[in-house]
Amino acid sequence: MNLIEELRWRGMIQDIMPGTEEQLNKEMTTGYIGFDPTADSLHIGSLVPILLLVHFQKAGHKPIALVGGATGMVGDPSGKSEERNLLSEETLQKNVAGVKAQLEKFLDFNPSLPNAAEMANNYDWFRNISFIDFLREAGKYITVNYMMAKDSVKKRIEGDTGISYTEFAYQLMQGYDFYWLYQHKNCKLQMGGSDQWGNMTTGTELIRRKCGGEAFVFTNPLITKTDGGKFGKTESGNVWLDAARTTPYQFYQFWLNASDTDAEKWVRIFTFLTRDAIEILIHEHKMNPAERVLQKTLAQEITIFVHGKEEYEKAVETTQKLFANQNAPAESLSIEDMEGMEGIVKSNFSKEKITAGIDIVSFLAETAIFDSKGNARKNIQGGGVSINRKKVEAADFKIDTSLLLHDKYILVQKGKKNYYLVQAI
RNA sequence: GGGCAAGUAGCCAAGUGGCCAACGGCAACAGACUGUAAAUCUGUCCUCUUCGGAGUUCGGUGGUUCGAAUCCAUCCUUGCCCA
Known part of the structure; x- marks a missing residue:
């Protein structure tokens, strides 16, 4: 099973550009995903892209995790019905550092690997580019017509809040990122959430028009809950990856509380278990749903992945004390x-x-x-x-x-x- | 610069002088039922409370009125059209 087949089966691919699979089969490919530094910790919404990068590296390709130090200063209009406030520079720097530290835990950066992971911050190349340079080097190659046709932009133009020039330009910045990585890192693939499709394709377009190169993208579906609620939200707010914000116990509990239908989908996305193992689990779960093997396995795998085995064991221990014998005094x-x-x-x-x-x-x-x-x-x-x-x-x-x-x-x-x-x- | 429209609680969205802490929906929290599910039903959902109430709200500020989310003035913000 190749990478794309694997990801498809796991339900981690929403849209994919034709030719992507061929490219990945042909050679070791460098691919990247961008993370927005909107807070100093990532929350579980970012787990899917993180897992994509891990799968990607496991399949022998070279992942780049990009933190949007520059794009974070501008604000992505995708999926937002309103213009947002700009983050201050200090907050942003703090956030970039926090996000970076977390991402570093999940990938293998060992430099002796041919496909060692890399970290990038687009502030590094945007910092020195002047506005005029940017207009000449990026803006000239993409028409406004093309940019306006993007869903994220179209919605805002047709909606009743409008869009500032700043947010409108966002996709061009993201496109330029891809172009820069293509030129300097031979990066030919971008992955990301399905809401990023428009921004991502601006990148492939820029690469094609500027240097005749060919680059690819694919997206993962955004995670939803079957009951219509927002994924990753609980009573106390977001579920964060930072143990100081969401304790490993709370993190474990979040997954343990997944509904049956959600667990069935999530176990494929959030664990690295094989297809056979998962099918057995699902079968087992259906025989005896009260046991909740599915939720338990899901919670186990993902808690270990994020917080490590030791924290997972403590979380289970606490859980047992509190829940195993609920009627005991x-x-x-x-x-x-x-x-x-x-x-x-x-x-x-x-x-x-x-x-x-x-x-x-x-x-x-x-x-x-x-x-x-x-x-x-x-x-x-x-x-x-x-x-x-x-x-x-x-x-x-x-x-x-x-x-x-x-x-x-x-x-x-x-x-x-x-x-x-x-x-x- | 001119014309038109809009700004209501976390979000969406009613209300257009007193019956308004403000209909309804979503999200959230709790209860019942269960499997620490789902669905369903019930309660809570601006703040504080001795649970009797009290206080602060409907973009901002001033005003009219016994009384304003609702009327007037002015300012701010946003959208659309024109210049």
Whole structure:
């Protein structure tokens, strides 16, 4: 099975330019994907392009991960209905550094490899190019008519917000990136999300018109959830790849909570398991869906890929303590269990106040488990709060020392799945 | 510079003097049911609250009025057309 066949079967190819497959079969090809430094960490939406690069390298080709230090200063209009605010230069530099550090973890940069991965930042070549040079070297080769025909631009022109010249020029910058990499790195392929198709083809067009070269692109479908929700969003916002923002436990839980239909699609995209292995898994899952082997495998593979085996094991351990025996009283958890829970939200609370006795509403607000008393009260009334695994029945419930587990901890649950460990000090 | 239209909560989008913290939809959170699924039903969803309320909102500012998201003036932003 060649790379393209493999990716097709995994559902990772949306559109592909004719001739791409032949090119990849013919020789070791250099290909790149651009990442926008819109934050100082990537989130799981970027995992698909990352995995594409990994597959690409595994198939013997040479991947380049490009961070858009220059394009990030301009803003991509694709998929955006409105003009965005520009990021400040400092933020951008911080973001570029963060994103770069993350990307470096996933690819093999070992210089002794013929297809060692490379890192690039388009700021490096845009920094020294003057506006006039750019107009003469890039702008001259692409007509406005061509640029306006792009979906991302057309939508904005037909819509009621318009598009600034700056964002309009974005595709030309991205096109120029491709051209630059083609010239300097012999890069003949660009991959990316399907919303990038327009920007990517501007690049192949520029390469063709400027130097008669042939370059290729293909895109991956954007990940969606079957229930229509946004992929990668949870109660607390984005699911990030940075462990400081989203703990490995939370990360693991995100995947574990995937719906059956999503898991079936995602296991092919987000794991490197073989086709046979996946088919067996799916079959197994259908025989006994309650076991959730599919979700567990998916969560395992991707958590190990992103955070490593050790963090994965801690996440599973925490998960087992909290979920394996949900009806067991919280008192059955040993002190080691409590202390070893990695990844759930922990906070401290004054022991004196507990000794004195405090009402549940104030307690929840003061530990920041809820952002206000009103909010805490509403959730209690809705039956959404448990203390030490017992549902809090009324808002006048009192917290006192009798609730302390091992004289030290209180286990709070918001809903069924969100655990908080409060330590009395 | 001229003409026309628009700016409402995270998003979309009603409301066009009091019945407006503002219809509805999406997203989100919680409950029931389950498998830490999905679908469905229910509750919450500007802020705070002693759950009785209180406070701050409908691009900004001033005004008219007992009373304004709604009327007037002015400014800002955006789109379309003309120059």
